[in-house]
Amino acid sequence: MLYMLLINAGEIGADGGAAECTPQDWMTFDKEVRDAGIMVDGHSLADLVTATTVKVGASGERTVTDGPFAESREVLGGYYVIDVPDLDAAIDWAARCPGSWGSGNVVIRPIADFGA
Amino acid sequence: MADRSVRDSVEAVYREERALLLASLVRRFGDLDLAEEVTSEAIEAAMRTWPKDGVPSRPGAWLLTTARRKAVDRLRRDKTYAARLAVLQVDLSRAEPVAAPTGDAEVPDDRLQLFFTCAHPALQAEDRGALMLRCLAGLTTPEVARAYLVPVPTMAKRITRAKVKIKDARIPFRVPTVAELPERLPGVLQVLYSIFTEGYAASSGEDLQRLDLAEEAIRLTAILRRLLPSEREVAGLLALMLLIHARRHARVGADGSMVLLEDQDRGLWDRTMIEEGRDLVFVALSGESPGFYGVQAAIAALHDEAADIATTDWPQIVALYDVLLVISPSPVVALNRAVAVAMRDGAEAGLVLLDELEAEPRLRDYSPYRTARADLLARAGRRPEAAAAYRLALDLAATEPERVHLKRRLEAMEE
Numbered sequence: 001m002l003y004m005l006l007i008n009a010g011e012i013g014a015d016g017g018a019a020e021c022t023p024q025d026w027m028t029f030d031k032e033v034r035d036a037g038i039m040v041d042g043h044s045l046a047d048l049v050t051a052t053t054v055k056v057g058a059s060g061e062r063t064v065t066d067g068p069f070a071e072s073r074e075v076l077g078g079y080y081v082i083d084v085p086d087l088d089a090a091i092d093w094a095a096r097c098p099g100s101w102g103s104g105n106v107v108i109r110p111i112a113d114f115g116a
Numbered sequence: 117m118a119d120r121s122v123r124d125s126v127e128a129v130y131r132e133e134r135a136l137l138l139a140s141l142v143r144r145f146g147d148l149d150l151a152e153e154v155t156s157e158a159i160e161a162a163m164r165t166w167p168k169d170g171v172p173s174r175p176g177a178w179l180l181t182t183a184r185r186k187a188v189d190r191l192r193r194d195k196t197y198a199a200r201l202a203v204l205q206v207d208l209s210r211a212e213p214v215a216a217p218t219g220d221a222e223v224p225d226d227r228l229q230l231f232f233t234c235a236h237p238a239l240q241a242e243d244r245g246a247l248m249l250r251c252l253a254g255l256t257t258p259e260v261a262r263a264y265l266v267p268v269p270t271m272a273k274r275i276t277r278a279k280v281k282i283k284d285a286r287i288p289f290r291v292p293t294v295a296e297l298p299e300r301l302p303g304v305l306q307v308l309y310s311i312f313t314e315g316y317a318a319s320s321g322e323d324l325q326r327l328d329l330a331e332e333a334i335r336l337t338a339i340l341r342r343l344l345p346s347e348r349e350v351a352g353l354l355a356l357m358l359l360i361h362a363r364r365h366a367r368v369g370a371d372g373s374m375v376l377l378e379d380q381d382r383g384l385w386d387r388t389m390i391e392e393g394r395d396l397v398f399v400a401l402s403g404e405s406p407g408f409y410g411v412q413a414a415i416a417a418l419h420d421e422a423a424d425i426a427t428t429d430w431p432q433i434v435a436l437y438d439v440l441l442v443i444s445p446s447p448v449v450a451l452n453r454a455v456a457v458a459m460r461d462g463a464e465a466g467l468v469l470l471d472e473l474e475a476e477p478r479l480r481d482y483s484p485y486r487t488a489r490a491d492l493l494a495r496a497g498r499r500p501e502a503a504a505a506y507r508l509a510l511d512l513a514a515t516e517p518e519r520v521h522l523k524r525r526l527e528a529m530e531e
Contacts, residue, residue: 085286088290091238110285
């Protein structure tokens with residue numbers, strides 16, 4: 001079963017990276033996911049200042065704005081798609097992901113299966 | 117055989133074996149809805165055939181075989197299950213070379229995994245108890261709705277939502293490993309305790325107690341105790357429930373009003389239940405680092421053993437609350453400790469502690485806190501202050517019997 005782990009960034013350190021884990025932590029986790037053979041997809045997203053939001057209104061007019069509408073402090077920083085047997089396994093992987101530590105969190109979303 | 121006695125035995129089987137049957141089918145087919153449907157169908161089949169053919173020697177095994185066959189029939193008809201069936205088919209043919217409805221196999225006890233599934237932390241807290249009452253206690257959806265005092269469609273929606281989450285997010289039907297148990301078991305116990313407290317002290321409504329709900333919680337906890345005999349906190353929780361439930365007949369006056377512990381007729385307390393609870397307290401507290409429920413049960417046992425409020429072992433109770441504050445610090449524990457201190461050292465000593473808790477946001481609108489403060493002020497002879505405190509408590513009281521009780525106390529203070 002496919003699960004997407006949505007990594008919501010926690011506090012940002014002075015260097016612009018996550019404050020509560022090191023690049024080494026991420027590299028270790030990434031390697032673990034790959035070595036376990038469950039990695040389907042995953043990317044780290046570029047800095048938030050590079051984000052652009054597009055909305056199309058009822059009459060078809062486009063609105064393009066800078067950045068996401070940040071209604072909360074949670075900002076999606078990256079994601080993994082993993083293939084594991086059940087939610088407990090996905091929870092275990094999410095707990096190992098540095099993104100879930102400290103002020104960050106990881107949201108687990110099963111990927112819809114339309115029986116294709 | 118007369119219809120009536122057959123119906124009685126079917127009902128007995130239903131109560132005893134439904135959860136066992138359901139759990140076993142969930143394990144086999146990994147689908148709660150399917151398991152529930154074929155469980156009901158198997159019970160219906162029993163109602164039809166047993167009056168003709170007699171009740172089989174092992175009714176549970178008969179039901180399981182019948183339900184399994186119905187499940188396989190359904191899966192065959194349902195294309196989306198075809199792939200899964202192919203896997204199951206091999207499994208089924210291997211496990212049951214002769215699947216006669218008179219099969220003598222014991223129904224395997226898979227209920228433990230159902231406990232952990234129903235109490236899974238990924239489910240909404242309010243749905244966990246409902247799911248447990250539905251799947252493990254075998255209550256119908258209208259019965260669960262009545263238990264939680266919500267409309268039937270609301271409860272039906274909640275149960276459906278929980279089942280969809282289990283199925284679509286694939287919450288596994290499994291028993292946690294020994295390493296995971298310390299993390300997962302408290303959640304299960306919490307759900308059972310919340311079912312019990314909802315029955316013992318209804319959060320709203322006309323009646324003070326709903327005994328059927330408290331009894332279901334005790335029954336489920338007793339099952340869990342059999343399934344996890346070495347977990348001392350399960351023993352502790354069961355002890356706590358029994359020691360509180362033992363006072364049920366003394367807690368309500370003839371007019372339905374609440375009777376406080378100090379005014380209860382202790383002759384009405386259920387001695388057998390107290391004995392059972394006490395024995396479990398010894399189990400719960402044997403060994404190192406006692407647990408939250410074990411210590412609470414020990415406190416309840418001290419109350420239940422005392423002949424009256426004056427001879428209750430208050431120093432020991434205060435000491436146990438001290439332990440509890442270390443294991444699980446909370447304003448509510450601190451409140452109960454303050455009341456025990458008042459019993460040991462006098463009302464003024466308790467009031468000093470209660471006033472220290474005044475700033476706790478969780479206690480500000482908590483009616484037991486307001487009531488305790490009013491009672492201690494009354495006991496200390498500070499009548500005008502007590503009257504004001506009773507008025508505050510009255511505003512917060514959740515049930516009618518509580519309101520009646522508080523009004524009486526208020527009037528006594530105003531005389």
